[in-house]
Amino acid sequence: MNKEFPIGIFYIPTWAATNDIQYNYIQDAHINFMQSFYPNVVGINTEEQMKTILDLAFARGIKVQVSDSRMEELMTTATDEEIDAIAGSYKHHPATGGYYIKDEPSREQLPRAAYVYKRLKWNDPNSFPNVNMFPSSGVPDSNHKDYLEEWVSQAGPSNLEYLTMDTYPFVAGDVIGSDYFKDMENLRAVGLKYDLKIAAYLQAVGLSLGETVYLRRPNADELRWNVYTNLAYGVKGLYWFTWFQPIDQGPDTHFTTAIMDSAGNKTDLYVPVQSLNEEIKQWGPILMGLISRNVFFKGKLPPGTKPLPVNYFWEPVDDEDQIISHFVDSSGRNYIMVVNLDSSNHKTLRYHLPSKPSVLTEVCKSTGAEIPTSYSSVTGELSSTFLPGEGKLYLLADD
Numbered sequence: 001m002n003k004e005f006p007i008g009i010f011y012i013p014t015w016a017a018t019n020d021i022q023y024n025y026i027q028d029a030h031i032n033f034m035q036s037f038y039p040n041v042v043g044i045n046t047e048e049q050m051k052t053i054l055d056l057a058f059a060r061g062i063k064v065q066v067s068d069s070r071m072e073e074l075m076t077t078a079t080d081e082e083i084d085a086i087a088g089s090y091k092h093h094p095a096t097g098g099y100y101i102k103d104e105p106s107r108e109q110l111p112r113a114a115y116v117y118k119r120l121k122w123n124d125p126n127s128f129p130n131v132n133m134f135p136s137s138g139v140p141d142s143n144h145k146d147y148l149e150e151w152v153s154q155a156g157p158s159n160l161e162y163l164t165m166d167t168y169p170f171v172a173g174d175v176i177g178s179d180y181f182k183d184m185e186n187l188r189a190v191g192l193k194y195d196l197k198i199a200a201y202l203q204a205v206g207l208s209l210g211e212t213v214y215l216r217r218p219n220a221d222e223l224r225w226n227v228y229t230n231l232a233y234g235v236k237g238l239y240w241f242t243w244f245q246p247i248d249q250g251p252d253t254h255f256t257t258a259i260m261d262s263a264g265n266k267t268d269l270y271v272p273v274q275s276l277n278e279e280i281k282q283w284g285p286i287l288m289g290l291i292s293r294n295v296f297f298k299g300k301l302p303p304g305t306k307p308l309p310v311n312y313f314w315e316p317v318d319d320e321d322q323i324i325s326h327f328v329d330s331s332g333r334n335y336i337m338v339v340n341l342d343s344s345n346h347k348t349l350r351y352h353l354p355s356k357p358s359v360l361t362e363v364c365k366s367t368g369a370e371i372p373t374s375y376s377s378v379t380g381e382l383s384s385t386f387l388p389g390e391g392k393l394y395l396l397a398d399d
Contacts, residue, residue: 005236005284006063007277008033009243009259010201015043017244017264018053025266026243027060029259030277035130035239037100038067041248045069047089054095063097065130066090074116075102075109083116087123099129104138104166107147114154121159128161132201135167135183145186149193157194162237163187166201169229170222172213182304184233188292191234199237202226204269205245206256217256220272225343225389227276231283232325232339232391234292238280240273282368283393290327290335298322299341317350317381323391334396335363340386348385356380359397370395 012034013022026034034057036044044050047068057064070078070086090096099120105113113131120129133151136144152160167183169176184200191198203226206217218226230238245262246255259269280287296308299321308316308324314336316322321341328334340347353360358377361370362384373394375382384392 003285003288004032005280005288006033006199006238007031007280007284008035008237008239010035010037010239011242011244011246011258012036012042012044012053013244013260013264014262015049018044018049018056020056022264023056023060023062025260025270027062029270029274030281031062031243033063033065033097033237033239035065035098035100036067037065037103038069038071040067042244050090051093054090054093058093058095062095064095065098065100066096067100071100075105075112078116080119083119084123087120091124091127096124096127098127098161099124101129101131103132104134105131105151106134107139107142107150110151110154114151114156117155118159130162130164131155133163133165135165136179136186144183145190148186148190152190152194152196157196160194160196162199163191163194163196164199164201164237166241168201168203168215168241169226170203170206170216170218172216176302178303181229181302184230185295185304187235188233188295192292197236198234199239200230200235201239201241202230204240204273205242205258208254210252220269221388222343223269223272223389224276224387225339225341227280228337228339228389228391229323229341231280231287232323232337233295234290234325234327236288279365282365283363285368286329286335286363286393289329291329293326293328295323295325297341298324311354313353313355315352315354317352320347320349322347322349333398336394336396337391338386338394339391340389343389345388346385348383351382353380353382353396355399357397358399361395363393363395 050066050068101116102113117129139147165187169180171177187198207215242258244260245257247262257267259273297305298308298316323339325337360375362373364371
């Protein structure tokens with residue numbers, strides 16, 4: 001799993017919808033990792049049920065983050081023997097990819113979460129247990145970056161397969177949450193500091209708490225924007241929140257339909273997600289080998305972000321809102337990812353490369369191969385049209 005880009009889902013089909021039809025939908029959407037959790041209200045509680053899910057997933061080449069009712073004690077009273085028994089139940093199944101421990105632990109819970117994490121890794125070294133970290137809004141009394149670093153320190157950088165966090169951009173109203181890019185900056189910085197792969201969650205659902213809309217349901221163009229803004233920060237794992245529409249969350253909590261509705265019907269987001277996952281899949285082998293060097297913004301500067309320096313080696317001709325990210329691979333080759341930050345409109349973006357490299361290719365989203373661009377080595381000019389929220393990945397010749 002370490003060499004494959006995880007394309008995952010959180011809130012898997014309910015037990016009533018655990019069948020070949022639903023798992024074919026998951027496979028057809030290019031999902032390769034499913035995250036279960038406990039406690040839950042989806043009717044999946046037992047080891048036997050989880051093994052049924054593992055069998056369905058294995059038949060489709062999908063890994064599963066497992067959970068059952070025993071997970072409820074992991075953060076409190078579970079003994080080493082009980083933790084070992086959970087791992088013993090699942091570690092020999094070829095579809096086991098990880099173990100659910102805790103979603104969004106408080107700072108006070110980090111030591112216990114780290115202990116359980118290390119114990120499960122000791123039992124099953126090839127798995128990656130999951131402790132998903134809060135965004136900055138969940139740690140109001142402490143520095144968010146420090147909170148992430150404390151988790152890394154408690155778990156041990158050499159033990160962590162991924163540093164994972166959720167931060168959701170599509171809040172109430174037609175705006176982007178003010179902490180979204182600050183959170184991504186922190187995740188990227190801590191990942192680079194400790195040489196860790198980072199992963200994040202993508203928003204595919206709306207949420208109301210009582211009469212207050214907390215998150216709004218995104219459209220297809222906004223899903224694209226969410227994917228490519230994450231990739232621009234160097235993430236090496238993405239999980240859709242949510243796949244199924246959560247129900248029975250309490251009288252004051254209401255989720256909109258997601259990629260699927262609560263009855264297991266595809267919604268209008270299924271095909272866009274399927275297409276985006278195919279693009280991630282094709283880029284995946286390259287993305288897994290890239291190291292993030294810089295993430296800069298042109299045009300409007302969101303809180304916590306950095307402006308593109310003057311006289312940068314990749315110069316936008318126009319003042320359009322965009323991300324320009326620089327990556328290198330293990331051979332030292334330079335990649336640039338550009339993201340159109342307009343989630344509503346197509347944009348033609350133009351660039352001047354002062355060094356005039358001999359060749360500039362684009363990584364194709366449908367094949368992962370290098371393809372020609374409009375770039376001229378004589379003028380150093382490039383122009384390309386972007387879909388709303390779209391990102392493109394370019395490879396510069398090593399002259």
